[in-house]
Each structure stands twice: as structure tokens, then as C-alpha cells.
Amino acid sequence: MSASFQEHLELALGDEYRVVRELGGGGMSRVFLATDVALGRKVVIKVLTPELAAGVNRERFRREVQLAAGLQHPMIVPLLTAGEAEGLLWYTMPFVEGESLRERIQRGVMSARDVLPILIDVARALGAAHRKGIVHRDIKPGNVLLHENHAVVADFGVAKALTAAVADSTGLTTSGLAVGTPAYMSPEQAAGDATVDARADIYALGCVAYELLTGKPPFTDPSAARMLVAQVSQMPVPIQQIVPLKPGFASTIMICLEKDPAMRWPTADALADALEQQRFTSEQTPLPPEPITNTYRTPTRSIEAPIPIPQATQNNRARLLGGGAAVAALAAAAVFFTSGKPGPPPVVAFAAPQTVIVADVENRTADSTLGDLLSETLRTELQESKIVTVMTPGATSLALQRMQKPTASRVSATLAREIAMREGVPVVVEGRIQKVGNTYLVRAALVSPSDGAEQSAAQETAASEDALIAAIGRLARRTREKLGESTTTLTALPPMERVTTNSLDALRKYTEAIRMGEGATGDMNPRREIHLLEEAVALDSNFAMAWRRLGVKLTRGGGEDFAYSNERVLRGKAAITRAYRLRERLSPVERGLAEAAYFTDVEDNPGRAFAAYSAILTEQPSNTIALNNLASNALNLGMFERVREYGARYVAMDSSNFEAWPWLVWGAYGTGRADEARAVRASMRKRFTSPAEIMHLDEMELQWLNVERDWPAVERLAQAQLAREREPHRRDRIERTLMTAYAMRGQLDASWTVNDSMDARWLATADTSRMRAARGDAARRRYFDRAWYGGDTAGIGAGIRTYLATSGVDRWRMQDRPMFNLVFDYIMAGDARGARARFAAYRGESVRQKGVGDLPPISSPILASLEAQVLLAEGRPQAALDLLLPLAPEAMRFPQPELFHIGRAYLDLGQRDSARVWLSRVTDSNDPRRGWTEASFRARSLRLLCELADTPAQKQQWCGALVRDWKDADAFLQPIVARARARMAE
Incomplete structure (x- = not known):
């Protein structure tokens, strides 16, 4: 530092600070260590360069820095203050002992084990800032400091302060002002986009991660201008082509580096969750950077760490099943059949979990079924291994789509190698089966996709067809052993x-x-x-x-x-x-799947099903069947943070799998992060473009628009889908959502019309009298809806009598009767005696059938809730409340009915304040599982709350909501709307 500049700075700082020394600087500032004289603490003072300071509105800069100074987080170095004197403009922050990432990188590349916690810390810091509306805009190694085993981020808010202050000074927008560092700038920053948002920081963090692991950022060039052009127009070399990483970790980083912001992680929190997932599997020490080529370079050293096995299938039903996806996991490590001379096979193990792709086994026998049998049986066996991750059928299908090949193509050894090269998969599993005389030879090998070199192989023989299964089993377990799995473990199987x-x-x-x-x-x-x-x-x-x-x-x-x-x-x-x-x-894994299925479908015990899937995930952290079902169970149980966590883990494991992404949306909605949910939805639209994916995404959009309560949009999208959809089950799902949208707006006639269309279709195709009966009671449902929504209880009594007389329901088998609906009908008709009789029959059959059909087991919260409603009809609100209150925390799968009935019970007891509290929980719910329950219980709750409203604010809130919901309601509901308007005017 020149003496003249030091004297100038000390004069500007006055007696408040004493300069110790210059620490360095960059293109925008010079950095000094100083002592805060009053407090006796070390601080860092960053002085803007004269060229930059000349174009800055200084008052605006100070205000922006003070605003950013309010940002407090353990991983953020806070700004303290900004000052200006003697023509100099500066800001201060605490001095952090330690080194910057820039200094650390100068000593060489870092291991994945060391990089991972740094990235998590920075992502958490970014998430905290982004939630406050502050985007860093200049994430780079020099702004990340290593302090006491943690990474902390400096200079939050400075870039925004500069851009805002420059705009104020010039009177121009900041379009074209690219504040930041070219090597870490997002494409939108490099292009001077004025609408840069938090996803620019995610891109920059991806660049930092890339450099920490490989030694260089994604793009390097002496010319800053050319580097900015590269950020906008070039794709970085996939990181796994430079350094071998776990596929999930590599995928997590490369998602950060997408050119389109919508294709990146939607939020820094989602990125942090995905990075946390990497802690569930073994870490790796990366090799030194290799020259970048267009082909994957196979490591030459021996590798010895477990490889977890994700499983996938083509849709949710298949994922719940497991077996086939299980099969995709097994041949991954399967030993191949090749014709080379066998020597002592080396142990082939991986330094970190690696993905492999399984080629269809070459079948040289006259029996056309044996090739598939070998492939699938090997997968089923190797699924149990903790040392293999197999490219899932879903990911393989997407890869084939990208290659413009039929998704049902047989994956020959040649095609498997091509897929592996394109997708960055380091190992292909190739196999062969042949018959020599009466003896079967089965052989498998692990092959490098770049040159077809065999890394390891094993062979088994079977003296007859009957001995073939045992031979394949021995082959699979020998392969697991070669991959590094414990002999003791394998012997015990x-x-x-x-x-x-x-x-x-x-x-x-x-x-x-x-x-x-x-x-x-x-x-x-x-x-x-x-x-x-x-x-x-x-x-x-x-x-x-x-x-x-x-x-x-x-x-x-x-x-x-x-x-x-x-x-x-x-x-x-x-x-x-x-x-x-x-x-x-x-x-163990298959046993867990059997237990989970039993507790889900037979016992209706979501808690035990959740525990079974959790045990599978503990055994095998990358088991995506368990992960998918845990997310589903967590959603049903209202554990929305868990849903979000499982979604992030799933995406980190297999970002190409469509099924992983919706859990991020549901988790975001459930935790009140609607903007994050919308960002994930937009990203899915960009990522998944096959006709089947678009179809499924459109169906999900209906549900998510339902969560957003955008009923006109639901109606438009549903009508558009129905105009082109002919498949009856998909039409059924679309029409049910459309019915909900109509019911939410009080348009029951339109809802019934849709229901009639469903009835007509299913009555023509139903397989059983049970379906015909369940679908054939449209008149009874109309009476019920008029009573439920409009209070016409006289009509439902006549409707029940007509239904009982014409349907012959009492002559059906007990398990075929719509008992649940009939109990409700009698309650709505005010016939407590009839409701009690129907409920007694329902409960008795529930005990006998143990949950068959639509009969829940006796322990089910649904049954207890139904009895509570019978008690309310009998005028016994305290007894009902005694049943409902213990039930409320358990019945999280159906929260709104329970909340409503608790509110009703308090109202019947004359406890108006308690009734208001519970009923308002129905109307204020942001639970994304609302669906039909909101249509059923929101309007009823608002009607009661409107009458319970004591203050003008309550009347505006509850009566006003009812008026807004039902402004276009059917004529028979308009008196209720008029009453709500009158209450608002009181």
C-alpha cells in the first residue's frame, strides 16, 4: 500500500479505526485489516476502487449496506457499516481468523469428503439470505472463508448495494452492469440481465464446487470477455469425466451449472438438502485431475467402497412393487461372460459408490427365455448388495429417448456402452449364457465403456436346467465378493x-x-x-x-x-x-418390502409401514423404492419436512427420474414454500418433455393448482385434458379434480354433471355388481350434497328411502354395501337411531373383514371419527369430543374432517371460542393434501364461522371468504351467500 493512499485512508477513517495492514483486493475494492478503536476488535475494511466509487450514489450505497447488515446467520459474515469521507467509500465487516477458499485451492484440489461440508455450509448461508430477499451475486472462493471447521460467506448484499447505487447515480437501470467475477458468473449475469435472482448464486456455487474438486472452474480464459461468452454459450465438461465422483454428487453439482435457471436447483435450501443426502453414502478421495477428453477415463487403481443400489420403475405403481427395479440393481455388478482366457480375476471395487448399467445378457441357447432370466435373477440377487448402484430402467429409458431410440429397445452390450459414454456411467455389466452338451455356462464381466476392456469376470456351470438357478446365485455372490463385499456377510445369506x-x-x-x-x-x-x-x-x-x-x-x-x-x-x-x-x-430388503406392503394394504397401519421402509433405507440408503414410499407415507402422515428431505435425496440420487421431483413440490407446499414449489414445477416442465412425462405432469399440475386454490385454472386445464384424453382411469382422475373445483365454488350442478358422466362410463364397463352399486346411486348423492352444502335435510330423508327401496342394498353382501356413506346419510337426515344401527353393522363387519374393501380395521381413526359423528347426531357432544381429541394428532391423513368435527362438538357444548379456534384451522389450512376434503369442509366451516363472528374483522374474514368462494354458486346456495353479505354489513 502506498504511503500516500494509507495516509489518505487513515485521514478518512479518523479516530474510529486504526489501519494495521493491507490484506489484498480484487477488481472492485482494496482490503485492509484494521482495529475498531472503541471496541478493541479486528475488522476488515473494504475500500471501493476510485473508478467504481465515482459512479456510485453514496447515500444509496450506505442504505443498502445497512439493510444487508441485518442479515444474521452462523455461516454469514455480517456487514457492520458503510462510510464515506475524503472521496473514499468503504464498508466494514468482522475479521475472520482462517483462510479463504481461494488460498486453500492454491494448495491443490480437495477431496469430496472435505468439499461436501463446505458446500453444505455455503448453501445453507445462501438459503438464509435468499429467504430475506438478498442475492449475493458474487459467490467465489475469495468470498468463502474457512473458520473453525466451517465455511462462512462474506460480502452478502454488497453486489446489490453497488448495482442499486450505480442505478441511482446514473438514472439508468442496471441492465448491462455485470457485477461479479467472470469465472463464477451465471449466464444471466454475464448477459447483463437485470432480473438476476437467487438461482445465480446456485450457479456460482456450482462453479466453486467444480473448481474445488478439479482444480479449475468450469471455464477459464485470460480474456474476461471470452469467459463471459463461454458462460452464456458453452456447456462445461461433465465433472465425472475429470474426477471420479459418486453419481449423485456429480449430478448435484452439474444441476447447479445448467444454463437455464429453471433447470437448476429451485432453491439453495433444496441444494443443501441434496448435498446432505451425500452423507448417507460412503465418501471418496478423488484422483488428481486428468486431461479433459471426450471419453470417460477408467481409473487404473483398485477401488473398495460400497455401491448403493437405487431401484426404479416406470410409474408409481411399479415403484411400489419393487421386483423389477430390484432386478435392475443386481446385474450391475454381475460377472460377465466373455470368451477370453480366464486368469486370476482381480478384485474390482469402487473408491466410492458408482453407477453401472446392465446390458441384456447374450443368450446362446435354444431357450429364448434364459437370457432375460439370467439378467433379472442376477439383478434381484445383487439388489441386496450395498456396493452397487445400477442405472435404473427409468434412467435408461430417458437416455434412449435422448438418443432418439425406442425405449423398449433391447440394451445390447454395444448399446449399453453407448449409453454409458453419453451418461457418464463408468462400468457396463455384460453377460452371456450358453449350453455345451447338457451343461450350462453362465459368465459375467465388468467392462469399461470406453474401450470394452474387461475389468473382472466370473463363470459358473450348471449340470442341468434344474441346477441353473443355484449356479446363477453362486455367480452373483462371487461378483459381490469381487466388488469388495464381506465374505462373512455373503456366507451368512x-x-x-x-x-x-x-x-x-x-x-x-x-x-x-x-x-x-x-x-x-x-x-x-x-x-x-x-x-x-x-x-x-x-x-x-x-x-x-x-x-x-x-x-x-x-x-x-x-x-x-x-x-x-x-x-x-x-x-x-x-x-x-x-x-x-x-x-x-x-x-432383508425384500422382507422389508413385504412387511411394508402388509402394513400398508392389509393392516392400514401407516406408522408401521413407515418404520418398515425406514429399515430398508437404513440397510440400503440408495433404495429408491423405500425412499419413494417413505415420501408417500410422510405426505400421508403430514410430515412435510420429511417429504421435502426425501425428495431432495431422491433427486440427488437420480435427477433424471421423473418420480423423484414431485416430492420436492409436495414438500415445499407442505412447509409453506409456495415459491419453491412453483420453481420446481417450472423446472420439471423444462426437464421432462416426453409425451408420457407431459401427460403425468399435466395430471399433477391439476393437483398443484388445486393446492393453490386456483379453481378457474383447474377448470381450464381439466377441460383441455378431457378434450384429448380417452383412457377411462385417467379421465376418472381428471374428472374428480374438476368436480372438486366446481364444488369449491358452490357449483354443485356442474359437479354432478361430471359425476354422471363418470357413472355412465363405468356402468358400461364395471366388472362387478359392487361397482355398479357404488356408481349407481347418483340420486342419493345429490340429496346428500344438498343437505351438506345447503342444509336441505328433508330431501335427504326421502332420498335415502328411495335408494334403499330401489337398490336392494340391504340384500348385498355386507362387504359390498356402501356402509360408510349410509351412516353419513342417516346423520345428515337427522336420524340418529338409523345412523347408530348402520354404524353398528359397519363396525361389526369391519372387525370380521379386517379392513376388506372400503371397511377400515377397527383400530382405524376413520372408524373412531365416524362414531364420534354418530354421537354428535345423538346429542352427545362431550362423548364425541372424548373420541375426537385423542384422535386429532393421529388422524393426520385426514386432518380437515377431524378439525371440523371437533369444532362442531365445541359449538354444541356452547364453547364458542374453542369452536372458532378449531373451525378456523380448517379454513386456514395450507395442507397440500386437502383435495376433496377442502371442498367438503371449508364451506361448512365458513358458514359456522360466519355466524360465530363477533367483530367486524372476523365478519370480513370468514363471511367475506364464503362470499368470494360462492359468488357464482348455484341458485339454491345463494340465500347462504346473501346471509353472509348481511352479516358483513352488520
Whole structure:
């Protein structure tokens, strides 16, 4: 520092600070260590360069710095103050002991283990600032300081202060002013976009991560102008082509570096959650940077760490099933069949979890089924390994789409290598089966995709077809051992033929069903798939895996063209129960899936199902079947932070999988982060563009617009979808959402018209009298809705009598009767005696059937809630409350009905204040699971609250909400709207 500048600065600072020394600086400022004389503490003073200070509105700059000084977070170095004197403009911050990331990088690249906590700290700091509306705009290694085993971020708010102050000074917008550092600038910053938002910081952090791990940022050039052009127009070399990383970690970083902001992580919090996921799996020490080439370079050293196995299938139903996705996990490490001379095979293990892709096994026998059987059986066995992650069928399908190849293409060894090269997958599993005389030879190998070099191989023989399953099992376990898995662990496992089946014919049927369910055959035929599974268990009644998959397919849906029926559900529950009783035959992961299915579909116990899936995830942190179902259960249980966490983990594992992303949306809505949810939705629109993905995304958009209460948008989108959709089950889902939108606005006639359309369609296709009966009571439902929404209880009494007389419902089998609805009907008609009689029959049948059909088990909160409503009808509100209050925290799957009935009970007890509290929880709910329950209970709650309103503010809030919701309601509801308007005027 020149003596003249030091004297100038000390003169400007006066007696408040004493300059110690210059620390350095950059293009925008010079940095000094000083002592705050009054407090005796060290501070950093950053003095703007004269060129920059000349164009700054100094008062505006000071105001912006003071605003940013209010930002407090453990990972943020706060700004203290800004000052101006003697022509100098500066700002101050505390001095942090330690070094900057820039200084650390100068000593060489860092390991993934060391980089990960730094990135998490910075992402958490960014998330805290972004929630306050502050974007850093200049994230770079020099602004990240390492202090006491943590990373802290400096200079928050400075870039915004500069841009705002320059704009004020010049009277111009900041378009074209690219504040930041070119090597870390987002494309939108480099282009001078004035609307830069928080996602620019996410891009910059991706650049920092890239540099920490590889030694260089994504783009380098002596010319700043050329570097800015590269940020806008060039794609960085995938980081996994430079340094071997876990696929999830590499994917997390590359998502940050997307050119389109909508394709990046939607928020820094979501990025931090994804990075946290990496702590669930083993870490890696990266190799030194290698020269960048256009091909993946296989590491030459031995590698020895577990590889977790994600599983995937093509839709939610398939993901719930497991088996086929399980299969995709196993051949990943499978030992291949090649014709080379076998020598002592080296142990092939990975320094960190690596993804592999499994090629379809080459079949050199006359039996066309054996190739698929070998592939799928190997996958099923290796699914249990903790050292392999297999490229999922969904990810493979997307890769084929990007290559403009049919998604049902057989993945030959050549095609698998091509996919691996394009997707950055380091290992291909290739296999072969052949018959020599009466002996079968099965062999598998791990192959480098770049040159086809074999890294490891193993071979087994089977003296006959009957011995083939055992041979494949031995082959798979030898492969697991070569990958580094403990011999002790493998020796303790039961033989594969016990875990699966000892019937080759049964295994053939099961394999064909799996491939059909995943779309690998090009013909997704649910009826055929179920038939194959039924044939498999007929051949081997102890085939537990087939029983479980069959049960889940039957109870949760076997496909859009396979109609639901009560008989089918009964069959499904029986199959799941059979699998549960055989669970000791299964591997740990398959056993967990059987237990989870049993507690979900038979016992209706979401807590135990959640525990079963959690146990699977503990055993296998990358098991996406468990992760997907944990997210689903967490959503049902109202655990929205968990939903968000599981979504982030899932996306970090497999960002190409469509199914991972919706959990981020549901979690964001459930935790009150609507902007984050919208950002994820926009990102999904950019990412998923195949016709099937667009179709599913449109269906989800209906649900999310429902969450946003944008009923006109729901109606527009639903009508547009119905105009082109012909498949009956999808039409059913769309129409149900449309009915909710109409009901929310009090347009019940329109809602009933949609319902009539559904009835007509299903009455023509229903498989059973149960469906015909359930769909054929439109008149009864109209009476009920008029009573529920409009208070016409006289009409429902007549409607019940007509329905009972014409339907013959009392002659149906008990499990076929709509008992739940009938109890409600009698309650609405004011017939407490009839409601009690129907409820007693319902409860008795529930005990007998143990949850069959629409009958929940006796322990279910639904049954207890229904009895509480009968008690209210009997004029026993305290007894009802005694049932409902303990139920409220448990019945989180259906929160609004419970809240409403508790409010009703307090109202009947004359406790108006308590009634207001509980009823307002219904109307104020932001629970994203609302759906039909909001249409049913919001209006009823608002009606009661409108009458309970004592103050003008309460009348405006509750009566006003009812008026806004029902301003276009049907004529028979308009007297209620008029009453609400009158209350507002009182």
C-alpha cells in the first residue's frame, strides 16, 4: 500500500479505526485489516476502487449496506457499516481468523469428503439470505472463508448495494452492469440481465464446487470477455469425466451449472438438502485431475467402497412393487461372460459408490427365455448388495429417448456402452449364457465403456436346467465378493433358490412379468402381467417375491385398463398376507418390502409401514423404492419436512427420474414454500418433455393448482385434458379434480354433471355388481350434497328411502354395501337411531373383514371419527369430543374432517371460542393434501364461522371468504351467500 493512499485512508477513517495492514483486493475494492478503536476488535475494511466509487450514489450505497447488515446467520459474515469521507467509500465487516477458499485451492484440489461440508455450509448461508430477499451475486472462493471447521460467506448484499447505487447515480437501470467475477458468473449475469435472482448464486456455487474438486472452474480464459461468452454459450465438461465422483454428487453439482435457471436447483435450501443426502453414502478421495477428453477415463487403481443400489420403475405403481427395479440393481455388478482366457480375476471395487448399467445378457441357447432370466435373477440377487448402484430402467429409458431410440429397445452390450459414454456411467455389466452338451455356462464381466476392456469376470456351470438357478446365485455372490463385499456377510445369506424359487418355470413367469411391468417388452399389459404372476405362484406356492408383487399389483392398481373391483382387492390382500407369512424366506430388503406392503394394504397401519421402509433405507440408503414410499407415507402422515428431505435425496440420487421431483413440490407446499414449489414445477416442465412425462405432469399440475386454490385454472386445464384424453382411469382422475373445483365454488350442478358422466362410463364397463352399486346411486348423492352444502335435510330423508327401496342394498353382501356413506346419510337426515344401527353393522363387519374393501380395521381413526359423528347426531357432544381429541394428532391423513368435527362438538357444548379456534384451522389450512376434503369442509366451516363472528374483522374474514368462494354458486346456495353479505354489513 502506498504511503500516500494509507495516509489518505487513515485521514478518512479518523479516530474510529486504526489501519494495521493491507490484506489484498480484487477488481472492485482494496482490503485492509484494521482495529475498531472503541471496541478493541479486528475488522476488515473494504475500500471501493476510485473508478467504481465515482459512479456510485453514496447515500444509496450506505442504505443498502445497512439493510444487508441485518442479515444474521452462523455461516454469514455480517456487514457492520458503510462510510464515506475524503472521496473514499468503504464498508466494514468482522475479521475472520482462517483462510479463504481461494488460498486453500492454491494448495491443490480437495477431496469430496472435505468439499461436501463446505458446500453444505455455503448453501445453507445462501438459503438464509435468499429467504430475506438478498442475492449475493458474487459467490467465489475469495468470498468463502474457512473458520473453525466451517465455511462462512462474506460480502452478502454488497453486489446489490453497488448495482442499486450505480442505478441511482446514473438514472439508468442496471441492465448491462455485470457485477461479479467472470469465472463464477451465471449466464444471466454475464448477459447483463437485470432480473438476476437467487438461482445465480446456485450457479456460482456450482462453479466453486467444480473448481474445488478439479482444480479449475468450469471455464477459464485470460480474456474476461471470452469467459463471459463461454458462460452464456458453452456447456462445461461433465465433472465425472475429470474426477471420479459418486453419481449423485456429480449430478448435484452439474444441476447447479445448467444454463437455464429453471433447470437448476429451485432453491439453495433444496441444494443443501441434496448435498446432505451425500452423507448417507460412503465418501471418496478423488484422483488428481486428468486431461479433459471426450471419453470417460477408467481409473487404473483398485477401488473398495460400497455401491448403493437405487431401484426404479416406470410409474408409481411399479415403484411400489419393487421386483423389477430390484432386478435392475443386481446385474450391475454381475460377472460377465466373455470368451477370453480366464486368469486370476482381480478384485474390482469402487473408491466410492458408482453407477453401472446392465446390458441384456447374450443368450446362446435354444431357450429364448434364459437370457432375460439370467439378467433379472442376477439383478434381484445383487439388489441386496450395498456396493452397487445400477442405472435404473427409468434412467435408461430417458437416455434412449435422448438418443432418439425406442425405449423398449433391447440394451445390447454395444448399446449399453453407448449409453454409458453419453451418461457418464463408468462400468457396463455384460453377460452371456450358453449350453455345451447338457451343461450350462453362465459368465459375467465388468467392462469399461470406453474401450470394452474387461475389468473382472466370473463363470459358473450348471449340470442341468434344474441346477441353473443355484449356479446363477453362486455367480452373483462371487461378483459381490469381487466388488469388495464381506465374505462373512455373503456366507451368512440363504441360497438364492430359497430367497426366490427353486422352480425354473416359476422364475420364467416371474421374469416375464417383471419385464412387462417395466415396459421392457414394449407391451405393458397389466392383465397379462398379473396372469403371469398368478402362474408363477401356482408353480411354487412358496415364491414369496411373486406373492408380494402380485398382491401390490392387485391392491394398488394393475394398470389403466384393468378395472378396480372389491374381489380384486380381496385377492390382492390375500396375496400380500401370503408374502408376509413367507417373509423369513426373503432377503432383508425384500422382507422389508413385504412387511411394508402388509402394513400398508392389509393392516392400514401407516406408522408401521413407515418404520418398515425406514429399515430398508437404513440397510440400503440408495433404495429408491423405500425412499419413494417413505415420501408417500410422510405426505400421508403430514410430515412435510420429511417429504421435502426425501425428495431432495431422491433427486440427488437420480435427477433424471421423473418420480423423484414431485416430492420436492409436495414438500415445499407442505412447509409453506409456495415459491419453491412453483420453481420446481417450472423446472420439471423444462426437464421432462416426453409425451408420457407431459401427460403425468399435466395430471399433477391439476393437483398443484388445486393446492393453490386456483379453481378457474383447474377448470381450464381439466377441460383441455378431457378434450384429448380417452383412457377411462385417467379421465376418472381428471374428472374428480374438476368436480372438486366446481364444488369449491358452490357449483354443485356442474359437479354432478361430471359425476354422471363418470357413472355412465363405468356402468358400461364395471366388472362387478359392487361397482355398479357404488356408481349407481347418483340420486342419493345429490340429496346428500344438498343437505351438506345447503342444509336441505328433508330431501335427504326421502332420498335415502328411495335408494334403499330401489337398490336392494340391504340384500348385498355386507362387504359390498356402501356402509360408510349410509351412516353419513342417516346423520345428515337427522336420524340418529338409523345412523347408530348402520354404524353398528359397519363396525361389526369391519372387525370380521379386517379392513376388506372400503371397511377400515377397527383400530382405524376413520372408524373412531365416524362414531364420534354418530354421537354428535345423538346429542352427545362431550362423548364425541372424548373420541375426537385423542384422535386429532393421529388422524393426520385426514386432518380437515377431524378439525371440523371437533369444532362442531365445541359449538354444541356452547364453547364458542374453542369452536372458532378449531373451525378456523380448517379454513386456514395450507395442507397440500386437502383435495376433496377442502371442498367438503371449508364451506361448512365458513358458514359456522360466519355466524360465530363477533367483530367486524372476523365478519370480513370468514363471511367475506364464503362470499368470494360462492359468488357464482348455484341458485339454491345463494340465500347462504346473501346471509353472509348481511352479516358483513352488520
